[in-house]
Amino acid sequence: GDKAWHFDFSAVRTPGRYVIRDLDRNVDSYEFDISPSVYKPVLKAAFKTLYLQRAGYEKRAPFAPTGFADKASHLGKLQDPQSRLFNQADNAATQRDLRGGWYDAGDYNKYTNWTANYINQLLHMYIENKAVWTDDFDIPESGNGIPDILDEVKWGLDWLSRMQNADGAMLSVMGLSEGSPPSAATGPSYYGPPNTSATLTSAGAFAFAASVMGDIPQFKDQAEIYAGRAKLAWRWAESNPGVIFKNNDEGQGSKGLAAGQQEVGDKGRQTKRMVAAGYMFGLTGEAQYAKVMGKLYKKTKPIDPYFANGFTGNDTFALVHFAGLPDMPKKL
Numbered sequence: 001g002d003k004a005w006h007f008d009f010s011a012v013r014t015p016g017r018y019v020i021r022d023l024d025r026n027v028d029s030y031e032f033d034i035s036p037s038v039y040k041p042v043l044k045a046a047f048k049t050l051y052l053q054r055a056g057y058e059k060r061a062p063f064a065p066t067g068f069a070d071k072a073s074h075l076g077k078l079q080d081p082q083s084r085l086f087n088q089a090d091n092a093a094t095q096r097d098l099r100g101g102w103y104d105a106g107d108y109n110k111y112t113n114w115t116a117n118y119i120n121q122l123l124h125m126y127i128e129n130k131a132v133w134t135d136d137f138d139i140p141e142s143g144n145g146i147p148d149i150l151d152e153v154k155w156g157l158d159w160l161s162r163m164q165n166a167d168g169a170m171l172s173v174m175g176l177s178e179g180s181p182p183s184a185a186t187g188p189s190y191y192g193p194p195n196t197s198a199t200l201t202s203a204g205a206f207a208f209a210a211s212v213m214g215d216i217p218q219f220k221d222q223a224e225i226y227a228g229r230a231k232l233a234w235r236w237a238e239s240n241p242g243v244i245f246k247n248n249d250e251g252q253g254s255k256g257l258a259a260g261q262q263e264v265g266d267k268g269r270q271t272k273r274m275v276a277a278g279y280m281f282g283l284t285g286e287a288q289y290a291k292v293m294g295k296l297y298k299k300t301k302p303i304d305p306y307f308a309n310g311f312t313g314n315d316t317f318a319l320v321h322f323a324g325l326p327d328m329p330k331k332l
Helices: 040-052 112-128 148-162 196-213 217-239 266-284 287-300 310-323
Strands: 016-018 032-034 173-175
Touching: 040 148, 112 148, 112 196, 112 310, 148 196, 148 217, 196 217, 196 266, 217 266, 266 287, 266 310
Parallel strands: none
Antiparallel strands: 016 032
8 A cells, every 4th residue: 555656867967865855744755866876886785795705715894894704714724725526535636726716606615617607797797888897896906906897807717727627627616615604614625527518618718808808908918828728628628528527416426516516418518619619709710619609509599589598698698799799700
């Protein structure tokens, strides 16, 4: 039975704090803003989620809101800096420094496929509206002359780089111990072996990062490194198109390693190869990548006009981006 009023404030051009006043009842609404940047605080709050999800990084005032401050987590003995292969916990030869990255949504695990997707999403957000991505989003890197969204992208890329083997293959996943707050977790960290899907997704992320960040003077040298990593990952995936690893899977002997399943099926790998080829074309301009993308687009039919699948949203962003590349062939 509540009644609602609807107002159109299009004619109000003066920024400020306003209320709606009911003169008959002498009642005011809550205060609200009219401003060209009215949504900026919402954007900042949403973006800060990534900072708060950083693994192995101290959250402190003034950057961490009340209740979120915590010491750096998962940096102890046999944790992220000394992570070992999940099925060789006693073999020190498998030890790797895999600190960094972001926690997953509801746990502390880290997934290569998904981290690469986060990086791509952030880069798309940046290039689609660079004006809103300023250097004042209240993270520790704010004020360094670089858009804060790219500082956060680099945090993800640093971890992705540690997950890459010398031959280009990408380790698939990390399982971290639990605790509340995160710094209370004391158990060991384990990683899964390379797989094709993670390597393809990462090839695309490294390539896209090299394309976008190469235009930022502070990232020029780093962008060249990302380009090299992208090419290494692509070559390994092309030579190893069917390497599968399922985490948290009894049949694979990986029960308990992370939670969400990062592995995909045959069509999933084909789609990842298609998307990675598009980013590789954007980086290099080489026709071979456009041909691979065109062939796989026709084969996988990734756009379903009758069903909106949230898990394929990344692919849609990528395809729209590829369609706008100046050198993209009109017919593939």
